[in-house]
Every structure is written in structure tokens, then in C-alpha cells.
Ligand SMILES: C[S@@+](CC[C@H](N)C(=O)[O-])C[C@H]1O[C@@H](n2cnc3c(N)ncnc32)[C@H](O)[C@@H]1O
């Protein structure tokens with residue numbers, strides 16, 4: 068984690084700037100109360116202001132991590148990086164709702180550092196380990212925090228991106244500098260049609276999201292759509308477990324995936340680029 072990243076952090080309690088402690092094991096704020104946040108052994112920091120656990124469960128994180136590591140969504144990450152390179156070729160980017168850091172670690176560039184926030188400590192732990200493993204630990208930071216209140220200074224970010232996570236226009240605008248960009252990636256109308264056809268009798272198109280920005284300026288909309296072949300039952304189960312369908316599907320319908328070891332399904336992702 069570089070000084071450049073630490074300089075942009077703000078104490079979640081008093082908004083004061085943060086510095087690394089003398090023994091380098093914590094972040095300490097410069098406010099009167101000297102709020103202190105320890106680095107975990109894997110390298111993330113818990114900056115949440117409540118003690119209640121939130122965000123994705125250990126199981127969802129494990130499944131998503133295993134599935135993404137297989138490369139099924141590489142084209143999604145490539146399109147995100149293409150848009151980042153086009154609009155924000157260098158600088159400081161924030162991955163809001165970063166999950167286990169698949170997109171954040173791949174978005175790190177020669178001149179780009181990435182800070183990811185997620186409510187799930189399991190996600191942040193996995194992300195920090197992944198960043199270290201991939202040799203981008205110095206150019207990333209992962210913190211447990213809500214995307215509704217990110218521990219970042221006003222106007223400190225050149226880009227915010229948000230993949231399948233809540234889109235909070237007001238907060239993302241607050242942390243973006245003037246002229247900075249927000250990239251929102253969300254499920255297109257036909258995303259995971261093949262998986263849904265296995266589970267449900269009636270397969271409906273996905274609805275457009277209700278939390279799309281209304282005040283930032285939309286500058287580009289792109290779409291990535293391709294047929295993915297999922298080639299093992301373990302991968303199909305990981306895909307299912309990482310989606311919201313896992314929680315919405317009856318136990319009887321879940322059984323329909325048993326023994327299926329080949330699935331062809333559309334991956335249909337929309338990318339919206341907004342400028343502040
Ligand atoms: C569908 S996952 C997407 C994760 C990652 N962006 C990806 O696409 O691989 C949604 C993530 O948002 C996180 N999340 C949900 N609500 C949140 C909130 N209010 N603040 C921060 N993270 C949140 C969850 O913990 C989860 O990791």
C-alpha cells in the first residue's frame with residue numbers, strides 16, 4: 068500500500084487524514100482521538116464504523132473467487148480495463164463493492180493504483196491475499212467499509228468503478244474529482260439466461276437497475292455479450308452460489324443442478340461510463 072493511497076484515506080469516524088503508524092502495523096488518523104485501525108495478517112484494514120457483519124458470506128466469496136479464477140469473466144474485466152485505459156489511463160481508482168478483488172487487481176496499471184471497499188471482511192481478506200500473490204500489493208488497498216460511506220477524502224479519486232454492487236451516485240460523486248469518471252458494470256437483459264433456464268420454468272429478462280446515476284453525465288454505454296461454456300458441476304455450482312439466484316431459488320429447484328456438468332449460458336454485461 069503506497070503513500071499515494073494512504074494520503075487519500077479519511078478516518079471513518081472523524082474524516083481526518085490517515086497515516087501509517089510508526090510500527091507500520093496500523094493506520095492512525097490525525098484527529099484529536101487518534102483513531103487506530105490495524106492491518107490484518109492478510110493486509111486489509113477494517114474501516115467499518117459498526118461491528119455488525121455485512122456483505123457477502125464466506126461461502127459466496129469462496130465460490131465467486133473460485134469461479135472468477137477460472138477465467139470465465141476475463142472478457143468482462145478486459146472491457147472494464149479498456150474503458151479505464153480510455154478515460155482514466157493513470158491515477159487513483161476506487162473499486163466500490165470490490166468483492167474478492169478480481170477486477171481491482173486486474174485494473175492495476177503501470178500508473179494506476181486501486182483501492183477496493185467491501186462490507187464483507189471475507190471478501191477483503193481474499194482480495195488482499197490475491198493482490199499480494201499477483202505482485203500488486205503495493206499498488207492496492209482493501210478496506211472493510213460501506214460504499215454508502217467510503218473512508219476517502221472528497222474529490223480524491225480519478226475513477227470509481229462498480230461491478231455488480233450497489234451504485235451510490237451521491238457518495239461516488241463526492242469522492243470523484245471534477246472531470247473524474249464512474250464506470251458501472253451491471254447485468255444486461257439476457258445475463259445468465261442458460262443458468263436460469265435450468266432452474267426455472269419461466270425465464271424472464273433482467274430488469275434495468277433502479278439505482279442508475281441521474282446527475283452525472285453518461286458519456287458511453289458498451290456491452291459485452293458472449294456464450295460461456297461451463298465445463299464442470301463444481302464450476303456451475305460456484306457460478307450459481309455467487310449470484311443472487313442462490314438465495315431466491317427453492318431447495319427443489321436447486322436440485323435441478325445436481326449431476327449437470329456442462330452448461331452453456333449467455334454472459335451479458337452492460338458498462339455505463341459517467342463523467343463528473
Ligand atoms: C455481487 S458481489 C460483486 C463483487 C465484485 N465486484 C465482483 O463483481 O466480483 C457484490 C459485492 O458487494 C458487496 N456489498 C454489498 N453491499 C455493500 C455495501 N453497502 N457496501 C460495500 N459493499 C457491499 C458484497 O459484500 C459483495 O462482495
Ligand SMILES: [Zn+2]
Pocket residue numbers: 078079080081082083096097098100101102
Ligand atoms: Zn479519526
